[in-house]
Amino acid sequence: MQQERFLQQKKYTQSWKTAYQLPTSADRLVIEFRNWFDRYCHGQLPWKEVGIDVSQVRNINHHRQQILDRYNQHTKHCHSCKEALLVVERLQAVLLIYFVITVCAVALFPDGLRLTLGLPLIAIALLGLGAYAWLRFWLRPKFYFVDYIHAHRQ
Structure with a gap:
C-alpha cells in the first residue's frame, strides 16, 4: 500500500x-x-470507499489503526464476518448472564444444596466466564484490528 x-x-x-x-x-x-x-x-x-482519507494521512506507517482497520474495511461489509461477530457478541452476553444468574442462584441455595449442586454449577459458570474472557479479549478484537509486524512473521 x-x-x-x-x-x-x-x-x-x-x-x-x-x-x-x-x-x-x-x-x-x-x-x-x-x-x-x-x-x-x-x-x-479506492481509498474513500473503505473510509480512508489519503489527504489526512502523511505517513502511512504512523496510522496503523486506520490503515489496518479490519472492521470498517471488511467486517461491516462482509455478511459472513458480520454474522460471526454478532454470534460472538450474543454468546458473550449469554455467558455473562449465565454466570451472574448462577452465582446469585447458588448464593440463595440452602447449605445442603450449595455444596452438592452449587459447586458444580459454579465450576461450569467459571468455565463460561473463561470462555467469555477468551471471546472478549482474543476473538472479538480480530474483527476490528490486528496489527501486522513483518518481524514477527515467519
Whole structure:
C-alpha cells in the first residue's frame, strides 16, 4: 500500500510495468493483479470507499489503526464476518448472564444444596466466564484490528 502511494506521489511518467521489476514466474500473480487493477480501477486505489482519507494521512506507517482497520474495511461489509461477530457478541452476553444468574442462584441455595449442586454449577459458570474472557479479549478484537509486524512473521 505504501509503495502504491509512493508510485502515485512521484507521478511516474512510466507505468508500473517499468517502475517495478518482476522477473520471475513467481511474480505472475502480481502481474495479473496489476493488469486487473489497471482494467477495473484505472490504476487508482479506492481509498474513500473503505473510509480512508489519503489527504489526512502523511505517513502511512504512523496510522496503523486506520490503515489496518479490519472492521470498517471488511467486517461491516462482509455478511459472513458480520454474522460471526454478532454470534460472538450474543454468546458473550449469554455467558455473562449465565454466570451472574448462577452465582446469585447458588448464593440463595440452602447449605445442603450449595455444596452438592452449587459447586458444580459454579465450576461450569467459571468455565463460561473463561470462555467469555477468551471471546472478549482474543476473538472479538480480530474483527476490528490486528496489527501486522513483518518481524514477527515467519
